[in-house]
Amino acid sequence: MKIVSVAGTKNTGKTTLVTLLVNELVKRGFKVGTVKHTHVKLDVEGKDTWKHRESGAEIVVGAGGEETFFIINKDMSLEKIITGAEQLDELDFLVLEGYKPANYAKISTSPLDDPFSLAQVDVRELDEKSIGKLVDLVEERSFGKLANLDCGECGYENCQEMALAIVQGDAKENLCVMKQISDVILKVNGNRVPMNPFVNKFIENTFLGMISALKIKEHGEPQKIELLIQHDINQ
Known part of the structure; x- marks a missing residue:
C-alpha cells in the first residue's frame, strides 16, 4: 500500500x-x-x-x-x-x-x-x-x-534518506530489503525489531514447521498467521 x-x-x-x-x-x-x-x-x-x-x-x-x-x-x-x-x-x-x-x-x-x-x-x-x-x-x-530499521541494505544511510530519494525520483521502493522479506515481523511492546534475512527465514520455517500438525485449515486456507506471546521478562 x-x-x-x-x-x-x-x-x-x-x-x-x-x-x-x-x-x-x-x-x-x-x-x-x-x-x-x-x-x-x-x-x-x-x-x-x-x-x-x-x-x-x-x-x-x-x-x-x-x-x-x-x-x-x-x-x-x-x-x-x-x-x-x-x-x-x-x-x-x-x-x-x-x-x-x-x-x-x-x-x-x-x-x-x-x-x-x-x-x-x-x-x-x-x-x-x-x-x-x-x-x-x-x-x-x-x-x-517505512520499516524504519535503518539497516542500510538499500544503499542509503537510513530509511528517511531512501524515502526522500523515492519522492525525488532517484530510487524505487523495492530497494528496501526489509520490505522484500517482510514475511515475519517481530514487535516488542508495539515497536518493530529489525531482523536480517537469515533470522527472518529461520523463524518463518521453524514456526511453520511447529504448527504444521495443528488443525489450522479448519479456519480456512491460511494466508496470515499471527502469534502473540504475552510475557513479562521480569518474572
Missing part, C-alpha cells in the same frame, strides 16, 4: 483534491482508502453512539446498514492507525487529508517547504489532464509505511 498526503492551509481545497485523486485512482483499478485529520469531534451529540461514550465507554462500535465504524476516546497517531487497521492492508493506496508533518509523499494546496512534497497545486485550476499527471506522479513516487 502506497501513501500520499494532501496538505495545505484552511480553505485551500484539500478535500476537493482528495476526492479528485481518489476518483482517478479508482478509475485506474486501484483499491483506495482515506484518512482525514480533524480538530473537531467526529461523533454527533445526542446520537446513541454519543450517549454510549458519555456513559463511559472507551470504545464504541456502530454496525449495520452495510457500515461499521469504531470510535475510540483518544487521538491515535497516524502510524498507529496505519499499523493497527488490518483493513488497510487490502488497499493499494491510502490518501491522507492533513498530517502535514508526516514524512510521506505529499501534494500541497498552499506553499509548503517540505522535502517530501511532490507538487503544489491550485485546486481551482485543475482539469482532467492535470489530475491525470498528478496521479501519474503519485503512482511513480509515493511509497508505503
Whole structure:
C-alpha cells in the first residue's frame, strides 16, 4: 500500500483534491482508502453512539446498514492507525487529508517547504489532464509505511534518506530489503525489531514447521498467521 498526503492551509481545497485523486485512482483499478485529520469531534451529540461514550465507554462500535465504524476516546497517531487497521492492508493506496508533518509523499494546496512534497497545486485550476499527471506522479513516487530499521541494505544511510530519494525520483521502493522479506515481523511492546534475512527465514520455517500438525485449515486456507506471546521478562 502506497501513501500520499494532501496538505495545505484552511480553505485551500484539500478535500476537493482528495476526492479528485481518489476518483482517478479508482478509475485506474486501484483499491483506495482515506484518512482525514480533524480538530473537531467526529461523533454527533445526542446520537446513541454519543450517549454510549458519555456513559463511559472507551470504545464504541456502530454496525449495520452495510457500515461499521469504531470510535475510540483518544487521538491515535497516524502510524498507529496505519499499523493497527488490518483493513488497510487490502488497499493499494491510502490518501491522507492533513498530517502535514508526516514524512510521506505529499501534494500541497498552499506553499509548503517540505522535502517530501511532490507538487503544489491550485485546486481551482485543475482539469482532467492535470489530475491525470498528478496521479501519474503519485503512482511513480509515493511509497508505503517505512520499516524504519535503518539497516542500510538499500544503499542509503537510513530509511528517511531512501524515502526522500523515492519522492525525488532517484530510487524505487523495492530497494528496501526489509520490505522484500517482510514475511515475519517481530514487535516488542508495539515497536518493530529489525531482523536480517537469515533470522527472518529461520523463524518463518521453524514456526511453520511447529504448527504444521495443528488443525489450522479448519479456519480456512491460511494466508496470515499471527502469534502473540504475552510475557513479562521480569518474572
